[in-house]
Amino acid sequence: MENCIFCKIIKKELPCHKIYENENVIAFLDLNPVVKAHTLVVPKKHFTNVLDCEEDYLFEIMKVVKKISNHYKTKLNCQGINILNASGKAAQQSVFHLHFHILPRYDDDQINVFPKTNYQKEDLEKLSSSLEM
Numbered sequence: 001m002e003n004c005i006f007c008k009i010i011k012k013e014l015p016c017h018k019i020y021e022n023e024n025v026i027a028f029l030d031l032n033p034v035v036k037a038h039t040l041v042v043p044k045k046h047f048t049n050v051l052d053c054e055e056d057y058l059f060e061i062m063k064v065v066k067k068i069s070n071h072y073k074t075k076l077n078c079q080g081i082n083i084l085n086a087s088g089k090a091a092q093q094s095v096f097h098l099h100f101h102i103l104p105r106y107d108d109d110q111i112n113v114f115p116k117t118n119y120q121k122e123d124l125e126k127l128s129s130s131l132e133m
């Protein structure tokens with residue numbers, strides 16, 4: 001992928017602040033961190049997002065997500081971790097190379113990644129039967 005910024009980082013054509021790397025996955029600090037140690041976990045193979053990612057590859061990525069999350073729990077003494085992914089523009093994806101965000105969290109950090117809204121609850125019974133796969 002010629003113009004993909006994360007492909008360029010993977011190929012070492014652009015710098016990054018690397019936390020971890022193996023054969024399939026690289027993890028580095030986000031350039032626009034929401035919290036301290038905001039980290040991106042990125043497959044070395046180019047996928048646009050979760051929707052087109054091979055399942056086996058997804059497993060390799062999640063193994064690294066878990067490894068780094070546990071590392072941060074010990075190293076940073078954080079009390080929680082958010083693992084976030086944006087798949088698609090409507091979901092606020094801005095870099096179209098699959099990645100997962102790891103956000104170390106603290107009880108008193110005042111960050112709200114799940115804001116309360118006035119969204120009207122639907123009839124969940126109806127909704128679930130219409131969505132059942």
Ligand code: DGP
Nearest residue numbers: 005016029030031032086092093094095
């Ligand atoms: P998303 O909006 O979910 O697609 O997240 C993309 C993230 O990537 C965003 O938090 C900022 C970060 N980012 C964009 N360009 C670069 C870059 O060149 N280097 C690094 N380290 N992070 C980047």
